[in-house]
Amino acid sequence: MEGPTSTGIPNRKLAMWTFIGSECMLFGTLIATYMIYRGRNLVPPYPHDLLNIPFITVTTFVLLMSSLMMVLALAAVQRNDLRATKLWLGLTALFGLIFLGGQYYEFSHFVHEGLPLSRNLFSSTFFVLTGTHGAHVAGGVIWLSTLLVRTVNGKLDARHAETVEIAGLYWHFVDVVWIILFTLIYLLV
Amino acid sequence: MSRHSAESHPSTRLYVAIAVILAALTALEVMVFYIEALAPVLIPILLVMMAAKFALVAMFFMHLKSDGPVLTAIFAWGVFIATAIVVGLMAIFGKFGA
Amino acid sequence: MAMTDAHPTGIWSWLTTVDHKRIAIMYFVVGFAFLLVAGFEGQLIRLQLAAPGRDFLDPDLYNQLFTMHGTTMVFFAGMPLVVAFFNFVVPLQIGARDVAFPRLNAFSFWVFLFGGLFLYASIPLRAMPDGGWFAYMPLTNPEYSPGPGIDFYVLSLLISGVGSIAGGLNFLVTILNMRAPGMTFMRMPLFTWMALIVSALILLAFPPFTVGLIFMLFDRSFGTHFFDAAAGADPVLWQHLFWVFGHPEVYILILPAFGIVSDVIPTYSRKILFGYPVVVFSGVLIAFLGFGVWVHHMFSVGLGPVVNAVFGGATMLIAIPTGIKIFNWIATMWGGRLRFRTAMLYAAGLVATFTIGGLSGVMHSSPPADLQQTDTYFVVAHFHYVLIGGTVFGLFCGFYYWFPKATGRMLHEGLGKAHFWLTFLALNVTFFPMHFSGLLGMPRRTYTYAEGLGLDVFNLISTIGAFIFTLSFVPLVWNLWRTWRRGEAAGHNPWDASTLEWTTASPPPHYNFAEIPTVDRRDPLWHPYIEPESRRAGDEPGGAVPRRQPDEPPEPVIMPNPSYWPLVLAVGMLLMTIGALGSLGLTLFGLFVTAVGLFAWAFEPPFGEEAH
Numbered sequence: 088m089e090g091p092t093s094t095g096i097p098n099r100k101l102a103m104w105t106f107i108g109s110e111c112m113l114f115g116t117l118i119a120t121y122m123i124y125r126g127r128n129l130v131p132p133y134p135h136d137l138l139n140i141p142f143i144t145v146t147t148f149v150l151l152m153s154s155l156m157m158v159l160a161l162a163a164v165q166r167n168d169l170r171a172t173k174l175w176l177g178l179t180a181l182f183g184l185i186f187l188g189g190q191y192y193e194f195s196h197f198v199h200e201g202l203p204l205s206r207n208l209f210s211s212t213f214f215v216l217t218g219t220h221g222a223h224v225a226g227g228v229i230w231l232s233t234l235l236v237r238t239v240n241g242k243l244d245a246r247h248a249e250t251v252e253i254a255g256l257y258w259h260f261v262d263v264v265w266i267i268l269f270t271l272i273y274l275l276v
Numbered sequence: 277m278s279r280h281s282a283e284s285h286p287s288t289r290l291y292v293a294i295a296v297i298l299a300a301l302t303a304l305e306v307m308v309f310y311i312e313a314l315a316p317v318l319i320p321i322l323l324v325m326m327a328a329k330f331a332l333v334a335m336f337f338m339h340l341k342s343d344g345p346v347l348t349a350i351f352a353w354g355v356f357i358a359t360a361i362v363v364g365l366m367a368i369f370g371k372f373g374a
Numbered sequence: 375m376a377m378t379d380a381h382p383t384g385i386w387s388w389l390t391t392v393d394h395k396r397i398a399i400m401y402f403v404v405g406f407a408f409l410l411v412a413g414f415e416g417q418l419i420r421l422q423l424a425a426p427g428r429d430f431l432d433p434d435l436y437n438q439l440f441t442m443h444g445t446t447m448v449f450f451a452g453m454p455l456v457v458a459f460f461n462f463v464v465p466l467q468i469g470a471r472d473v474a475f476p477r478l479n480a481f482s483f484w485v486f487l488f489g490g491l492f493l494y495a496s497i498p499l500r501a502m503p504d505g506g507w508f509a510y511m512p513l514t515n516p517e518y519s520p521g522p523g524i525d526f527y528v529l530s531l532l533i534s535g536v537g538s539i540a541g542g543l544n545f546l547v548t549i550l551n552m553r554a555p556g557m558t559f560m561r562m563p564l565f566t567w568m569a570l571i572v573s574a575l576i577l578l579a580f581p582p583f584t585v586g587l588i589f590m591l592f593d594r595s596f597g598t599h600f601f602d603a604a605a606g607a608d609p610v611l612w613q614h615l616f617w618v619f620g621h622p623e624v625y626i627l628i629l630p631a632f633g634i635v636s637d638v639i640p641t642y643s644r645k646i647l648f649g650y651p652v653v654v655f656s657g658v659l660i661a662f663l664g665f666g667v668w669v670h671h672m673f674s675v676g677l678g679p680v681v682n683a684v685f686g687g688a689t690m691l692i693a694i695p696t697g698i699k700i701f702n703w704i705a706t707m708w709g710g711r712l713r714f715r716t717a718m719l720y721a722a723g724l725v726a727t728f729t730i731g732g733l734s735g736v737m738h739s740s741p742p743a744d745l746q747q748t749d750t751y752f753v754v755a756h757f758h759y760v761l762i763g764g765t766v767f768g769l770f771c772g773f774y775y776w777f778p779k780a781t782g783r784m785l786h787e788g789l790g791k792a793h794f795w796l797t798f799l800a801l802n803v804t805f806f807p808m809h810f811s812g813l814l815g816m817p818r819r820t821y822t823y824a825e826g827l828g829l830d831v832f833n834l835i836s837t838i839g840a841f842i843f844t845l846s847f848v849p850l851v852w853n854l855w856r857t858w859r860r861g862e863a864a865g866h867n868p869w870d871a872s873t874l875e876w877t878t879a880s881p882p883p884h885y886n887f888a889e890i891p892t893v894d895r896r897d898p899l900w901h902p903y904i905e906p907e908s909r910r911a912g913d914e915p916g917g918a919v920p921r922r923q924p925d926e927p928p929e930p931v932i933m934p935n936p937s938y939w940p941l942v943l944a945v946g947m948l949l950m951t952i953g954a955l956g957s958l959g960l961t962l963f964g965l966f967v968t969a970v971g972l973f974a975w976a977f978e979p980p981f982g983e984e985a986h
C-alpha cells in the first residue's frame with residue numbers, strides 16, 4: 088500500500104542501503120582488527136604457510152560471476168521474463184553455494200593442517216572475519232532460494248522486481264566485501 | 277516478453293562488459309602478486325585495483341550511477357567513516373611505520 | 375485494520391501491536407522501570423560511600439552494583455527512553471501515520487526488553503557482571519573473570535544491540551521517506567532532526583561494539599585470542615572498539631535531549647528558534663566529529679603524545695558546536711515572552727547544568743589535565759552533569775511537554791515544579807561535591823576510602839543528594855496518580871506550540887491524522903493557514919488556533935496489521951542468547967524459532983484492507 092515517499096526511493100530499498108551503510112562499519116571493524124594483528128601472530132602456523140592463492144582465486148571468480156548472474160536476474164524479472172529470472176536466480180544461488188563449498192574446504196583444510204579456531208591470533212582473526220562474510224553469503228543463498236521458489240510457484244513476477252532488486256543489493260554488497268577481503272587477506276599476505 | 281532474448285537487452289551487454297573487466301582485474305591482481313619486480317609497489321597497485329572493482333560493482337551492479345545522490349550519499353557516508361576508523365586504528369597501532 | 379474499528383485493548387493487543395504510539399508507551403514504561411532499578415543501585419553505592427570505611431556492601435557486590443548501574447542506565451534506561459520519544463513524537467511531527475516498518479519497530483522493542491530481562495536474570499542466578507559498564511580487557515577475560523557474569527553483560531548487549539540497530543534503520547528511513555508533503559529538511563522540527571542524526575549514529579556506532587562483543591564472547595567461549603597478549607594480541611584493542619562506539623553513544627543520549635529542548639524553548643518563549651540552520655548543522659557537526667574523539671577516554675593508556683594531542687584537539691573542537699547550541703537557546707529566550715511551565719524549567723535547567731558538565735568535559739579534553747582527573751570522581755561528576763543535567767532533564771522536559779498529547783490529560787503544574795526543583799537540587803548536591811573529591815584524588819570504582827583524606831564531608835553531601843533524588847520521585851508519582859484520577863482534558867494544543875503533532879487530537883487517534891497535512895513553512899502552527907487546501911475554507915484564521923479534527927476521515931486510511939511474529943522472532947533470539955550460556959540444544963532451538971519467525975513475518979501481509 089506504500090504511497091509515494093518523500094525521497095522517491097521505496098522504503099525497503101532505502102532501508103537496504105542504510106543497512107549496507109551500517110554493515111560497512113561491521114566489516115570495517117573486523118578488517119581493522121585483522122589488519123592491526125597482521126604480522127603479530129606468535130604461534131605457528133602463519134598465514135603464508137596455509138593461504139592458497141590459486142584456489143581462492145577460483146572461488147573469488149565464482150563469487151564475482153554470481154554478481155553478474157544477479158543483475159541478469161534483475162533485468163529478467165523487470166521485463167517479466169520469468170524463465171530467465173529462474174535461470175539467473177538459480178545460478179546466482181548455485182555460485183554462492185560453490186563459493187561456500189570452497190570456504191568449507193578451505194576451513195577444514197586449515198583445521199586439518201593444525202589451525203583450529205582457537206590455535207593462535209591468526210586463526211582467531213581469519214576465521215571470524217571470513218566466517219562472518221561466509222555467514223552473509225549463506226544468508227544470501229537462503230534468501231535467493233526463497234525468491235527462486237516463489238518464482239517457480241508463480242508468486243513472483245515483474246511486480247515484485249523491487250524485492251529482487253533489494254536482494255541483489257545485498258548480494259552485491261557481500262561480493263564487494265569479498266573483493267576487499269581477497270586483496271587484504273590473500274594478496275597482501 | 278520472450279521476444280527480447282537476454283542478449284539483446286541493452287543493459288545486458290553493459291553488465292557482461294563490467295563482469296569481464298572485473299574478471300580481468302582479478303586476473304591482473306593475481307598476476308601482479310606473482311611478479312617479483314613489482315614487489316615494491318605491490319600494495320598501492322593492489323589497492324587501486326581493489327578500489328576499481330569496488331567502484332564498478334557499486335556503480336553498475338548496484339546501480340548507484342543511475343539511482344541518484346541520496347543512496348550514494350548514504351553508502352559513501354558508511355564507507356567513509358568505516359575507512360577512517362580502519363585507517364585511524366591502524367595508524368594508532370603503528371601499522372604505517374614510525 | 376480498518377480505522378473505523380474501535381482500537382482494541384487487552385494484553386494480546388499490546389503483544390501484537392505495531393502502533394508507534396503504543397510501542398512508545400511500552401518503551402517508556404520499561405525504560406522508566408529500569409531507571410528506577412538502576413537508580414536504586416546507585417543509591418546503594420552512595421550508602422556504602424556515605425562515610426569512610428563502611429562495610430554496608432562488600433567489595434564484590436560493590437563492583438557488581440556499579441557495573442549494573444552503569445550498564446542499565448546507558449543501555450536499558452537512557453536508550454529506551456530516548457527511543458520512546460522517537461516513537462511517539464517523530465511520526466506525529468513529520469505528519470506520518472506510523473513509522474516506515476511498524477513490525478520491525480515492535481521487534482526492536484521486544485529484543486530490547488529481553489536483553490534487559492536477560493541482564494537482570496544474572497541477579498537471581500548470583501552472577502552479576504562486575505567489569506564496569508565498559509568491561510575492559512584483560513580483566514574480563516576468562517582467566518580473570520571466570521563464571522558467567524561477564525557473559526550476561528556480553529549477551530544482553532548483543533541482543534539488545536540488534537534492536538537498537540533495527541530501530542536506527544527504521545527511524546532513518548521514516549524521517550527520510552515519510553515526511554508530509556511540503557516538509558522539506560529545513561522545515562523539520564529540531565527534535566526530528568536530532569532523531570535523524572541519532573539514527574545515523576546508532577547505525578554507525580553499534581556495529582563496532584557488536585564486533586567487540588563478539589570477539590569477547592569468542593575469547594571467553596571458544597578460546598580465541600583477540601585480546602590475549604600472550605598470543606601477540608593487544609587487550610587495548612577492546613578499549614578502542616568500545617570507545618569508537620562509546621563516544622558516539624554519549625551523543626546518542628544527548629542529541630535527542632538537545633532536540634527536545636530546541637522545540638520546547640521556542641514554545642514557551644513565544645519566539646521561533648534563534649538560528650535554526652545553525653542549530654541543525656551544529657548537531658550534524660557534533661555527530662560527525664563524535665567519531666574522531668574516542669581516544670579522549672584512553673589518554674592514560676599511553677598512546678603517545680601525537681595521538682593524545684590529535685584526539686585532545688578534536689575533543690576541544692567538538693565543544694564549539696555544543697557551545698553554539700547553548701547560545702542559540704539563550705538567544706531564543708532573550709526578549710521572549712517566557713512562560714515557566716514545568717517543561718520550560720527543565721529546558722532552562724538543562725541549559726545551566728549541561729553547561730557545567732560541558733565545561734568539565736573541556737577540562738579533561740586536555741591530556742595533561744586529564745591524567746590528573748581520569749578515573750577519579752571528577753569524571754564521575756562530569757558525566758553525571760551531562761547525563762542527568764543533559765539527557766535526563768531533556769527527557770523530563772519532553773515528558774512534561776508531550777504528556778498531554780500522549781494521554782489527553784494535563785499534569786499538575788505545582789507538583790511538576792516541585793519535581794523539577796527537587797531533581798535540580800539533587801543533581802547539584804550529589805554531583806557538585808564530586809568535583810572536589812575527585813580533584814582530591816578519590817578514585818572511582820573503589821568500594822571505600824580512608825578517613826582523614828578530606829573526603830568525608832564531600833561524600834556525605836553526595837549521599838544526602840542521592841536521597842533527595844529518591845525523594846524527587848514522590849511529586850512525580852503523586853502527579854501521575856492525580857492526573858490519572860482527575861486530570862483536566864488537554865485539548866489539541868495546550869501549549870500553543872508550532873509543530874504538526876499539535877494539530878491532531880490528544881491522545882491522537884491510532885491513524886494520527888485523518889488527512890495528511892501539507893506543510894509550507896517551518897513552525898506551521900504559528901502562521902495562519904497551512905495544510906489541507908481542501909479544509910482551508912472552514913477554518914478560522916489565527917496563528918495557533920487548533921484545527922478541528924473530524925471524527926471520520928475524509929479519505930480511506932490503511933493501517934498496518936497487528937502481528938505476533940516480531941515477538942516470536944524476539945523470543946527465538948532470546949532462546950539463542952540463553953543457549954549461548956552453555957546449551958547448544960537451546961541455541962539450535964532458538965535458531966529454529968528465529969527462522970520460523972522470519973519466514974512467517976516475510977510472508978505475512980503487512981497491511982490490512984482499506985477502511986470503508
Ligand code: HEM
Pocket residue numbers: 508624625627628670671689690692693696731732733734735736738739744747748749753756757760761764765
Ligand atoms: C563538551 C562536550 C564534552 C567533552 C569535551 C567531553 C569530554 C570527556 C572526556 C575527555 C572524558 C574522559 C574523561 C576520563 O575518563 O578521563 C569524558 C568522559 C565521559 N563523558 Fe564526556 N564530554 C563531553 C560531553 C559529554 C556528553 C554530552 C556526555 C553524555 C551525555 C558525556 C558522557 C561522558 C561519559 C559517560 C564519560 C565517562 C565514561 C566512563 O569513563 O565511564 N560527555 N568526557
Ligand SMILES: [Cu+2]
Pocket residue numbers: 620621624667668670671
Ligand atoms: Cu567521550
